[in-house]
Amino acid sequence: MTAPxxxxxxxxxxxxxxxxxxxxxxxxxxxxxxxxxxxxDRLAGDLVALVEELxxxxxxxxxxxxFDMAREHPERCRAVEGPFTPSPLVCRxxxxxxxMARCVRGWSPTPAAAVAEVLAAGVEDVADGGDPSSTxxxxxxxWYRSLPAGGRAMVEAEAVTWxxxxxxxxxxxxxxxxxxxxxxxxxxxxxxxxxxxxxxxxDVRVRGDGPPALLVVGSGLPPSDWRSALGFPAxxxxxxxxxxxxxxxxxxxxPASGQVRILPVDAAALSETAGAVVAAVxxxxxxxxxxxxLPVT
Amino acid sequence: MAVTAVGQxxxxxxxxxxxxxxxxxxxxxxxxxxxxxGRARPAVDxxxxxxxxxxxxxxxxxxxxxxxxxxGSVRVTKEALTGVLMCEAHLVARRSSPRNVTLxxxxxxxxxxxxxxxxxxxxxxxxxSDALGAVRVDGDxxxxxxxxxxxxxxxxxxxxxxxxxxxxxxARWPVxxxxxxxxxxxxxxxxxxxGRVVLSGVVDLAFGGPAGERASVCVVExxxxxRRIEHRGDLHFYALLETLRSGAPPFRIATxxxxxxxxxxxxxxxxxxxxxxxxVLAGTxxxxxxxxxxxxxxxxxxxxxxxxxxxxxxxxxxxxxTDVPRQxxxxxxxxxxxxxxxxxxxxxxxxxxxxxP
Numbered sequence: 144m145t146a147p148x149x150x151x152x153x154x155x156x157x158x159x160x161x162x163x164x165x166x167x168x169x170x171x172x173x174x175x176x177x178x179x180x181x182x183x184d185r186l187a188g189d190l191v192a193l194v195e196e197l198x199x200x201x202x203x204x205x206x207x208x209x210f211d212m213a214r215e216h217p218e219r220c221r222a223v224e225g226p227f228t229p230s231p232l233v234c235r236x237x238x239x240x241x242x243m244a245r246c247v248r249g250w251s252p253t254p255a256a257a258v259a260e261v262l263a264a265g266v267e268d269v270a271d272g273g274d275p276s277s278t279x280x281x282x283x284x285x286w287y288r289s290l291p292a293g294g295r296a297m298v299e300a301e302a303v304t305w306x307x308x309x310x311x312x313x314x315x316x317x318x319x320x321x322x323x324x325x326x327x328x329x330x331x332x333x334x335x336x337x338x339x340x341x342x343x344x345x346d347v348r349v350r351g352d353g354p355p356a357l358l359v360v361g362s363g364l365p366p367s368d369w370r371s372a373l374g375f376p377a378x379x380x381x382x383x384x385x386x387x388x389x390x391x392x393x394x395x396x397x398p399a400s401g402q403v404r405i406l407p408v409d410a411a412a413l414s415e416t417a418g419a420v421v422a423a424v425x426x427x428x429x430x431x432x433x434x435x436x437l438p439v440t
Numbered sequence: 441m442a443v444t445a446v447g448q449x450x451x452x453x454x455x456x457x458x459x460x461x462x463x464x465x466x467x468x469x470x471x472x473x474x475x476x477x478g479r480a481r482p483a484v485d486x487x488x489x490x491x492x493x494x495x496x497x498x499x500x501x502x503x504x505x506x507x508x509x510x511x512g513s514v515r516v517t518k519e520a521l522t523g524v525l526m527c528e529a530h531l532v533a534r535r536s537s538p539r540n541v542t543l544x545x546x547x548x549x550x551x552x553x554x555x556x557x558x559x560x561x562x563x564x565x566x567x568x569s570d571a572l573g574a575v576r577v578d579g580d581x582x583x584x585x586x587x588x589x590x591x592x593x594x595x596x597x598x599x600x601x602x603x604x605x606x607x608x609x610x611a612r613w614p615v616x617x618x619x620x621x622x623x624x625x626x627x628x629x630x631x632x633x634x635g636r637v638v639l640s641g642v643v644d645l646a647f648g649g650p651a652g653e654r655a656s657v658c659v660v661e662x663x664x665x666x667r668r669i670e671h672r673g674d675l676h677f678y679a680l681l682e683t684l685r686s687g688a689p690p691f692r693i694a695t696x697x698x699x700x701x702x703x704x705x706x707x708x709x710x711x712x713x714x715x716x717x718x719x720v721l722a723g724t725x726x727x728x729x730x731x732x733x734x735x736x737x738x739x740x741x742x743x744x745x746x747x748x749x750x751x752x753x754x755x756x757x758x759x760x761x762t763d764v765p766r767q768x769x770x771x772x773x774x775x776x777x778x779x780x781x782x783x784x785x786x787x788x789x790x791x792x793x794x795x796x797p
Contacts, residue, residue: 156484156687157652231577255560255618292565293573296557303560304623311621311650364631364638399627401685 158401163314165394165405166322166349166356173354174389178410179381182417183334186382189421191335196428198435203427205420206342210375213423213430215366220430229286231301236360237283238262238298239306240325240346246310247321254306258299262287308398309346309360322358323348329376329383339424343379345393354391361397365404369395373406374416381413389413464701466612473705474658476692481654484688488710492717493684496632499721504636506732513631513638514724514731518674521723526743528726528736529756533749541586544665547598549575549583551605551664551698552644555613556624558606559645562615567606568599605664605698612701622647628681637724641681651688655708658692667702671695676716679708689713 155161194203203209212219242257251257265284271277287298315322324347333339347358357376366372373393381389395404406412429439465473472478507514523531534540553574558564575583590598616622623646630639645660659678663671675693683689693712694705706712730736740759750756750765757763 156486157650158687159650230579253618253621255622259561290577291569291573292563293553293557293570293575294577295573296561296563296570297553297574297577300556300560300624304626307621307623308626363627363629364635367635397629399685400629400631401687402631 159314163317169353172409173391176387186417187334190333193424194339202338204340210423213426217426220427221433231298234283235301235305238302242306244324254310255303258302329379331382341379343376345376357390357393359395364400365402369404371419377408378413378416465703481691484651489683489687500633503725503728504633514727516639516724518677524723524726526741527739529738530747532736537748541582546586548664550602554606555662567603620647621649630684655691657690659690661695664698676712680716
């Protein structure tokens with residue numbers, strides 16, 4: 144199998160122009176519905192056999208985080224997962240995306256103002272928790288509300304920094320219609336089993352006449368197999384939404400390093416990613432078996 | 441050309457412009473100095489960042505050859521650079537010792553958090569409780585452990601000191617306008633040699649949008665300790681990182697001292713960047729050799745008296761006049777000790793977290 148061709152990006156300043164262009168430029172070979180249907184059948188066949196080996200009663204939800212862990216730190220798949228612990232670093236994306244959505248809609252003038260508004264609204268939603276007519280509070284809001292002022296300030300500062308980096312990375316007024324910032328994750332329940340769900344996530348979804356393009360924001364440096372990392376949200380989106388909605392490309396942005404990677408999404412790219420997903424699920428299944436002292440088959 | 445000499449240590453000599461008689465800048469004056477108001481922002485040379493990157497790649501070609509294939513990357517931080525250029529053996533000794541959490545390190549963390557809070561929210565209600573809330577949510581267990589183990593008296597002393605720093609920040613620093621796009625604790629990471637070498641840092645405050653034809657970003661480092669010549673090298677390193685990352689150099693770099701209110705501001709010239717690059721090449725070469733298992737070179741310097749390797753180091757003993765290392769806290773007003781505190785890494789360079797759920 145040959146890897147999809149790498150697509151370059153102009154390094155001319157300001158870089159936001161080139162990055163925006165990368166999201167607006169359609170790729171010629173959009174994935175067809177038939178390609179996705181065939182891939183879905185093949186993938187489901189491979190995955191069902193694998194997850195049936197999971198220890199009794201266990202299910203696997205493979206999201207981008209676990210997908211990366213299986214590829215980069217397979218030994219960690221053997222560890223018992225502790226309870227989820229929020230932190231400023233962990234919350235920054237969720238808060239930052241809400242803030243950017245406010246900026247895109249013109250409700251807030253700057254990321255900093257938007258983050259403050261999002262945090263205030265989150266606290267309000269928690270306070271209204273008993274009122275059935277109120278909005279369901281975001282997952283971080285209860286924890287954030289419990290923090291002292293200094294802790295809250297760190298959450299706000301981290302979210303402002305993240306949102307500002309992403310906000311300044313694009314020329315937002317060039318998108319028509321306005322892109323979806325954050326939005327819902329894509330979920331795909333593997334047919335033939337109730338024990339595996341794939342969860343894909345994109346930070347920005349750019350809509351146009353053709354298939355959407357996705358922006359995925361990463362931390363630090365791009366992983367060595369960035370094609371799989373970018374292909375994962377595209378694959379889950381294609382599986383969950385159907386072939387005609389498959390993204391045409393995924394642009395990865397790593398603000399801390401200023402790195403950008405572009406993955407044109409064609410049938411070969413999806414197939415390559417599907418192979419990586421099968422390998423990741425196998426790693427997780429082995430890890431769960433080893434964690435329980437069961438033999439790995 | 442203001443290039444920090446390799447391994448040089450010492451307190452910055454005071455110029456007439458920073459004499460005690462001169463009041464530290466505050467309010468609009470402080471911002472004016474940071475923004476360089478009245479002066480045109482320098483034009484960005486579109487080939488500069490690529491040229492610097494090529495220079496680094498050429499200079500580091502072959503340097504990583506002896507590293508283990510699966511040994512990960514050599515991380516180059518400002519602390520690692522200063523440490524390795526001062527004495528390789530001292531750096532190795534420190535890395536193999538438990539993290540030395542000192543009162544100065546803890547004070548720096550608390551003041552950094554308060555500055556971040558002030559810049560972000562424009563509010564500091566109770567500096568001590570705000571600072572504690574910040575470090576607890578950030579989860580540095582060493583700092584938290586140190587604070588928890590303090591006696592009530594020493595906590596009180598530290599609280600008073602932290603409040604003084606916070607009072608100075610509030611009195612002198614206007615809260616930056618959100619339209620300047622201020623970012624705190626911004627992480628900078630630059631991979632080189634295919635990722636075998638990673639330059640990294642965390643900028644206390646950056647503001648200004650991404651550059652187009654003209655430089656537009658100002659970078660500020662916050663220091664709660666005394667003014668030192670090494671801080672200039674740290675800033676130049678950050679200017680280089682920002683240039684490589686974004687494609688354009690910052691137009692201003694500055695160090696702000698929360699104890700005194702002193703502000704050192706510098707324009708970023710090609711000479712600054714080239715000097716930083718040469719320092720990175722020199723330091724990275726040494727760091728790579730150490731990572732490959734080479735015997736560390738011993739260079740006598742002002743930190744020898746505190747070095748845990750002193751009992752087995754002849755040059756160090758000659759310099760220190762003893763073979764018994766001093767303990768942290770023996771002389772906390774000593775200039776060399778303050779440098780020791782600042783080269784304590786403890787994971788410096790920032791950690792990139794995953795964003796869950």
